[in-house]
Every structure is written in C-alpha cells, then in structure tokens.
Amino acid sequence: MVTWADVSQWKADGIGQIGDHLAAQNRQVLGLQDEIDGAKPVGWAGEAADAAAENLRARCQELEDLAARLSAAVKIIDNTEQAVRDLVRSVETTEDFAAKNGFRIDNGKVVETEDATGFLSSVLLQVEVEAILARAGQIDTELNSVLKRILAGEIGDAGATTLAAAAMAGEDRIADEQRHRDLLAKYQVKTDGTTVWPSGLTGWLAERAGFSKEKITQAEAKLLDDLQMRKGLLGLKEFADIRQDALHVAEGKFEGKGLTDGHADAFRHAYWNAMMTQRYGEEWAREFATAHERNPTSHHVPVAMDLHNNEVGRSIARAHPDASPEELANLVEQAVKDGKMVVIDKNDTLVSSNESPPGETRETKNKPWPTDNPGRNDDHDPGEPSATPDQY
Structure with missing residues (x-):
C-alpha cells in the first residue's frame, strides 16, 4: 500500500x-x-x-x-x-x-x-x-x-x-x-440481491401461461412486477418475446461466433436495448438493462462490456426512432463492425469490436469467469428503479 x-x-x-x-x-x-x-x-x-x-x-x-x-x-x-x-x-x-x-x-x-x-x-x-x-x-x-x-x-x-x-x-x-x-x-454497477421470479399469484398464473421461473435481481423483479401490473401477462409475454428475439437474431450474426463475450454477444445486448428503448422508452430500458447487470455472480469485466454495449444500443434507437426491427438489427450489426462496441479478447481485455476478429475473442465456455466478486459491492449504486414504461 x-x-x-x-x-x-x-x-x-x-x-x-x-x-x-x-x-x-x-x-x-x-x-x-x-x-x-x-x-x-x-x-x-x-x-x-x-x-x-x-x-x-x-x-x-x-x-x-x-x-x-x-x-x-x-x-x-x-x-x-x-x-x-x-x-x-x-x-x-x-x-x-x-x-x-x-x-x-x-x-x-x-x-x-x-x-x-x-x-x-x-x-x-x-x-x-x-x-x-x-x-x-x-x-x-x-x-x-x-x-x-x-x-x-x-x-x-x-x-x-x-x-x-x-x-x-x-x-x-x-x-x-x-x-x-x-x-x-x-461501466460498473453495485450488485443487488436476487429472487426467484415470478412468484406469488403472478408466478402461479405465469407458470400456467407457459412461463418458467428464473433467478433475477430484485431490481429486475420490481420493474417486471410493475410491468405486469400495468399490462398483465400479455405485457410480460411481449417483454419476453423482445428478449428472445434479440437472442435469436444474434445467433444469426457473425456466424454465431462470440455468443458469450464476443461479437454476437455485443450485438445481442445492443439490439435488445435498442428494441426495449423503442417499446418502453430509453429511461426504462436503461434501468432494466442496468438492473440485469447487478447479479452478484457476474464478473466486472463482462459487466463493463454489457453496460457499454447496452448504452450504444439505446443511442442507436434514440437516433432512429422509426426504424423497423430489421433496420435496427442492421444498424447495430454495422456498429459492431465499425468498432463502436467492445468485446473481450483472449487476454481478458476489453477491446473495440473491430480490433478482434469474430471467433477470436475470449473462450468463456472453456474458461468461466469467477462467480465470487465481492469487489463489486463498492461500485456505483443506481438506487431503486423508478422509471415507468412508455405507452402504458
């Protein structure tokens, strides 16, 4: 010292x-x-x-x-x-x-x-x-x-x-x-507690509607509970469809290379945030995406990658409010190619997405990140989520 x-x-x-x-x-x-x-x-x-x-x-x-x-x-x-x-x-x-x-x-x-x-x-x-x-x-x-x-x-x-x-x-x-x-x-955020969601009556109804329970942060649960209160199970289904669509489209980009910590992953986070921004507004999208990164098992390097790429995705949606999903996907893909996103290279270093070729990023599947990350407790605390989704 x-x-x-x-x-x-x-x-x-x-x-x-x-x-x-x-x-x-x-x-x-x-x-x-x-x-x-x-x-x-x-x-x-x-x-x-x-x-x-x-x-x-x-x-x-x-x-x-x-x-x-x-x-x-x-x-x-x-x-x-x-x-x-x-x-x-x-x-x-x-x-x-x-x-x-x-x-x-x-x-x-x-x-x-x-x-x-x-x-x-x-x-x-x-x-x-x-x-x-x-x-x-x-x-x-x-x-x-x-x-x-x-x-x-x-x-x-x-x-x-x-x-x-x-x-x-x-x-x-x-x-x-x-x-x-x-x-x-x-690009860091303080960790949050986790909970199994959905729970209670909402969970009972959701299970019968085909939803599976998952462990998410408490801030995520609060935002989703509010969304369900405003729009019901159909609102939750729409949200789930947006997330699933982002994953599905990402699998077809960059030949599916780098779905974790690589180019397809960068695309997925940015596209997901762009879609959420169009549907729910930039403030709600930012709060939810940030809440998602507060899981205490997430390592600070991929957290920084995701928070940065989330931000780029929201800025793309803000600049192109009338873009179709396909147009948004093309804009996000080009941003990855232009180096506006970041990926994690084989040295565990955050680099611009045009500096490391697709398929040449960190092999996280074979080298998982540590899940015990006590140092994140001192990171930025975003406070309790307060945004309300647009159009509701």
Missing part, C-alpha cells in the same frame, strides 16, 4: 531517466532491421541454407518480441512519468495549503496545529489526501502489472513481421490496457 511518506519522495525525473535509457536501447534494436533484411545471401540453397534460414527466423522472432516488450516498457514508463509529475504537483499544493491553514499531513492523516483555521479546511484536505493516495496506488499497480507481464513474456509482437510493426504492437497493447481500465472504471 502506498503511503503519504512514499509519494512525498516520488521523483518523476528518475522515472524519466529510466524511460530515456530504455528508449535508447529500443532504437538500437529497431536499427537492426536492415541487417536482418540482408542477412540471407542471394542464391544460397541446400540444407545448410534452410537451417540458416530457420535459425534467422528464430532470431528475428526473438528481436520482434524484444522490440514489442521494450516499446511497451517505454510507453508505460513515459505514462508513469507524466502521472507522477501531476501527482507530485498535487502533493506539493496540498502540503502548501495545509501549512498555510494550520495543518500538517502525518501518515495520510490531516493533523491540526495551533494555528488551524477550521473544520471545513480539515475535511477538504483529508478528501484531497485520500484522492492522491488512491491515484498513487493506481499508478503503482498499473506500472507493476505491466512490468510483470513484460518480464513474464506475456506481451508479444502480435504477429508482426518487422521490428517497427512489433514495436507498434507493444505500444498498442499498453494503450489497449489503458482503455480497458477506463472502461472498467466507467
């Missing part, structure tokens, strides 16, 4: 010097491309030539991986240098404010001196100190995580065939992971 004493000693210049040294080493590696290109003598053939060519390919692969990892290291260290500079300025500003108002910061706590100006200043200072420490912890964790993966050989050249392309792949990996972290921070 990063302490105030730690961040008070952080020096951005030292980080910058390390980055400059690695950048110089990387330039030397990239400068070997001409030697690689001219390494095989023209007209040489035979077993010895084949063996030499194979050895050259192996050495080239090693250099390409090295270029990718060096570039990734330079990128994350450059990012860290700038982040630390910003953090150090915040530390200096906070300590200066504390001193001028009769406070000092001791082990992350704001302590009054004889000249303390008041309670409000103390509260403001404590909030700022905690924010700085949280950001410092994030910087430390991100740098440590990337460097560990580099040392473990987990960052490669992504199939590049030149040193320059390999270096770009390394930089792109760092950019992808930053976007992944940003998406995880933005």
